[in-house]
Amino acid sequence: MTITRNILLNPGPATTTDTVKMAQVVPDICPREHEFGALMRSITDDLTAIAGGDGEYTTVLFGGSGTATMDTVINSVTPPEKKIMIVNNGAYGERMVKIANAYQIECVEIQCSWEAFPDLGEIEAALQRDPDIAVVGMVHHETTTGLLNPIQEIGALVKQYRKVFVVDTISSFAGVPLNIKTCQIDFMMSTSNKCLQGMAGISFVICSTQELKRVQSYPRRSYYLSLYDQYAYFEKSSQMRFTPPVQTMYALRQAVDEFLEEGQQQRYDRYTQNWRVLREGMQGLGFKILTQPEQESHILITIEYPKTPGFDFDMMHDKLYERGFTIYPGKIGKKRTFRLANMGAIAEDDIRDFLQTLQDVLIELNIQLP
Ligand SMILES: Cc1ncc(COP(=O)(O)O)c(C=O)c1O
Incomplete structure (x- = not known):
């Protein structure tokens, strides 16, 4: 069978190889079987390693597009009565603000130009001003423009003020080398269908296990998109809480193999x-x-x-x-x-x-x- 090859110059879902496309054609399987659990575990282990994470980090998978994990992280990791600060220099930074607003999480927005890097002085001043900020969120690659934000410098600043650091790496993960430890990121989100070159339908959060365990006691602002509950269920059973996109998972396995090969x-x-x-x-x-x-x-x-x-x-x-x-x-x-x-x-x-x-x-x- 020949598959017409289209060149997608949109920022994801991206052009895939035929081997990734064909990896979806598998015998039907119940995703609660051990075999499927082992497949998902092999993927989470590899994703953690690709981010430069060791035994102190873990990956939590979700069925859903990238925004599902932006939503999950923002609603799950902000402690009660505390604020999230969002550095907004593009439409995806703005989306983070909208998600916080939807959950009525108090949000301090650093509004920057959408055509240049954020001002670190402004970020630091806001952190100094407001001790109620517990979490800082921002986007690594702002797909609105193509700007690659200086995540390592901002991570150092965020940690100087001992805040939790959340980074949307949805359109950069696997495309741009990024180390979760050196950038001091606690939670980073990405998806199967951008620089990983897999199919759309799976998104994931790579987390510091220590920070993840802390959120267990925070309010469940969403039933479906709960980061801790998804993690705990997978730890115990090697299954997702709800039906995963089964065939997309096989394509992701193939895409990760092709990434590791390249x-x-x-x-x-x-x-x-x-x-x-x-x-x-x-x-x-x-x-x-x-x-x-x-x-x-x-x-x-x-x-x-x-x-x-x-x-x-x-x-x-x-x-x-x-x-x-x-x-x-x-x-x-x-x-x-x-x-x-x-x-x-x-x-x-x-x-x-x-x-x-x-x-x-x-x-x-x-x-x-x-
Ligand atoms: C940086 C960034 N964040 C979030 C998203 C949202 O992802 P999705 O459309 O898969 O929900 C995108 C999509 O292009 C993105 O580029």
């Missing part, structure tokens, strides 16, 4: 090369990139709409989509932008093919960039 540094190098070719190619076609290269993740770029008369993102999207390339709209308030992500099972030649196809499409649409 190696973290090699995956990062491949992404970096693809990003470099994409960035230079887009600039060569006359597009302007929103952020500075030294602050970018090497996984995504945000492109400003050109002022050229006749430029129409939707038409460009549709023409590219017909030819097997998916591009993605922007997410920044008033500024008109679009995004290109280079995560996934894609090679430099795919990026070069995309650039050539885009050039053809621009000619076809009679769009002349400066």
Whole structure:
């Protein structure tokens, strides 16, 4: 069977290998069987290790998209009567604030520019000002723009003030090398379908076991999305509390194997090369990139709409989509932008093919960039 290969330049779900796709085709199995429990355990052990965690860390799996684990962590790790501080420099930082608000958890929001790194002085001043802040949350790779926040420096600051550090690594995990210990992260969230190059449907939290055990006594603000209950149930039974996405789990096993085979540094190098070719190619076609290269993740770029008369993102999207390339709209308030992500099972030649196809499409649409 041949499967049409599409090049997804949206920031996940990403392009997958055929071997990952085919890994989903397995004999039916009840997920409460030992065999399936062993499969999930092998995955959690590997995910903890990929994050640089040792015996003092553990991974808790959930069925659901990345936002399910953002929700889980925020509702589970904030102690009663205490506050969470969120550093917001993009739509996903903003989503963290909305989740805290939905649970009526008191939230101190550090509102930053969405086009640059947060100001560490501002973060420190807020920590000094308010002793009721117990948890600090932020995003590692802000997929809104492609900014890769300086998590290690912020982690050091958070720990200087002895706060719990929560980081959304949903669009960077397995794409950018990151060590949970050196960055002093207590809880980090990610998913199966971005830089891990698996299928959508599984998300997970890699946790400091010591901090995780502390949350046992906190209020259960959600029945389904309870981090401690999910952990405790899996520890005792090697099962998820509720039905997991069974076939997606087999694909994740395969995706993790392929990650381990490629190696973290090699995956990062491949992404970096693809990003470099994409960035230079887009600039060569006359597009302007929103952020500075030294602050970018090497996984995504945000492109400003050109002022050229006749430029129409939707038409460009549709023409590219017909030819097997998916591009993605922007997410920044008033500024008109679009995004290109280079995560996934894609090679430099795919990026070069995309650039050539885009050039053809621009000619076809009679769009002349400066
Ligand atoms: C940084 C970040 N956080 C959270 C999410 C939300 O993930 P999901 O759409 O899987 O719920 C995304 C999705 O793109 C993301 O990039």
